[in-house]
Amino acid sequence: MATAPPPPSDTAHLDAQELRAWRGLLRTYARLTKALDAELEAAHGLPLSSYEVLMLIADAEGGQMRMHDIASSILLSRSGLTRLVDRLERDGLLCRKSCSSDARGAFACLTPKGRDVLDAARAAHLAGVRAKFLDHFSPAEQEQLGGFWERVAST
């Protein structure tokens, strides 16, 4: 049984400007990720989620990263990441390494092939991100957007 929470009751609708700000986010995200994912997949056979993982690891210290840290960085469940890393390992793009200081842990680190694939994909993908998103904003606006996200994230 749904118990109605005590709402500020006469706010049953978003006004036009709220709607634009909110639904715009939803649509923009959906459109951009679909387009970029398709682009990446077509050009390098690499889904966006795999790309994110490879790039995260490549930019990490020592070219390796703990599973848990990867998962929380890209907001993926641990099981989801396990499977994703399974696929990347099967494709020879990265490999698991056990952690000497904590036997529970596992590192994921890039193989040479993984680094090659990533390097090939990175330029094209970043160009896509710029063309489809960043180029629509001035440097000042980009800075402002960054501040917006930080504000939202802070709660």
Added chain:
Amino acid sequence: MATAPPPPSDTAHLDAQELRAWRGLLRTYARLTKALDAELEAAHGLPLSSYEVLMLIADAEGGQMRMHDIASSILLSRSGLTRLVDRLERDGLLCRKSCSSDARGAFACLTPKGRDVLDAARAAHLAGVRAKFLDHFSPAEQEQLGGFWERVAST
């Protein structure tokens, strides 16, 4: 890390401000939709995608809408929408109606129960959207965000 004047044509990396603007979007979207979906699901047993469909139909002329139009509005594949509507119909929240002017088409329209559930969910959900997102912005900033999305969508 001082941002030297790197030519925006450095294709291999995003600079710090580009990164903040871009990854902020990804993370914000992921965090927000997960939180709002969980909230909605817990309070009214309604996933976010179902809510979107119900609301779209409720706000449409005559309380009904063609399948194709729904799908394109929420950027879902047609097959995905078929299954989603299957679930909603099974749960008694909406029903299919054949289209008299085009025998290929089908309308989805709310049942009384669907409208009740939606009305109950709407206030709580909108409050969540405001609390988690909109309230972080002044009216002027909301307006600006709306303009941003429009700019990105225009390509």
Added chain:
DNA sequence: AAGCTGTGGTTGCACACGCAACTGCTCGCG
């Protein structure tokens, strides 16, 4: 040292989604 609680990672299962193939219908064109 033994036990207990919490954490890192993997597995079983269910589910939502996309793609491609299919059905049934509409519409235009010869």
Added chain:
DNA sequence: CGCGAGCAGTTGCGTGTGCAACCACAGCTT
């Protein structure tokens, strides 16, 4: 009139993901 092209919607199949249960280990507490 009939035929072919194309669209609306559904179905079969494969896949990516989350949740919950599980195992192995770390770090306390006693």
